[in-house]
Amino acid sequence: MLPASNPARVATHADMNLMTFRVYLRWPRQRVTDKTSTESRVVAEAAYSDLLKQAETFAAKGALGISLTEDGRQLQYHKLADEADGKSR
Numbered sequence: 001m002l003p004a005s006n007p008a009r010v011a012t013h014a015d016m017n018l019m020t021f022r023v024y025l026r027w028p029r030q031r032v033t034d035k036t037s038t039e040s041r042v043v044a045e046a047a048y049s050d051l052l053k054q055a056e057t058f059a060a061k062g063a064l065g066i067s068l069t070e071d072g073r074q075l076q077y078h079k080l081a082d083e084a085d086g087k088s089r
Contacts, residue, residue, distance in 0.1 A: 019041070020037060020038075021037070021039070021044030021069065022067075023035070023047040023048045023051065025067075026065045026066070026067055027062065028083055034051060052066060055078060055080060058080060059081060064079070064082075064083055
């Protein structure tokens with residue numbers, strides 16, 4: 001068994017101060033699709049912008065919103081419909 005202070009321990013994202021950005025399309029019942037996960041804010045913002053360009057199409061299909069998060073913290077959210085009624089806004 002290796003001691004807890006083992007220098008061969010694999011570094012985690014937290015150790016390296018890397019942020020994880022996630023972009024996804026949210027659907028009813030907590031389902032998500034079109035997910036992008038990256039350490040690059042530029043890539044994440046481009047993916048969010050790409051989804052926004054299709055917002056009307058996604059809303060017509062019943063999507064609830066488009067989300068951009070950083071380490072689990074909501075940065076941007078574009079609401080397409082209410083979960084309660086599923087109707088587009």
